[in-house]
Amino acid sequence: MEEYKKVIEELIKFRNDRDWEQFHDSKNLALAISIEAAELNELFLWKKDNETENVKIEKLKEELADVLSFSFLLAEKHNLNIFDIVLEKIKQNAEKYPVDKAKGTAKKYNEL
Structure with missing residues (x-):
């Protein structure tokens, strides 16, 4: 739980340092999750079943972090x-x- 709080604090600091909170309403956060999830899916697009586990791990980490970051921010916005x-x-x-x-x-x- 302590790590989660640290992640949220870092996300909020990053956002606030750039004055991006004005863009982070619920609709835009939900859209960002969807867009980042599409980018995550793109890593698997056109791959055969036996190739799907061999995606580039660094790209997987990046896209998954984006999905989670926006998800965490949306949850935090609604005190969830x-x-x-x-x-x-x-x-x-x-x-x-x-x-x-x-x-x-x-x-x-x-x-x-």
Whole structure:
């Protein structure tokens, strides 16, 4: 948790030093997450299944950091604890996807 707070503090300092908070409304942060996620997906575009695990790790780190950074900023803007919301989502998914029905299948919960 301490590392998370340090990351948030560093992100906010970086943003504030550049006077970028004015651009970081919820809509723009959500759009930035989507755009950065598309850039992450681009690393895998046109690769065969056996090639997808061999992406350039430095590029993967960069794009993943961008997605996470904007996600952290959006969560912080709404006073959301990322650990709490992820744990809550896992609990919701556990109810939607009980082990006895979902194990080993990629079917959606309404198809189980």
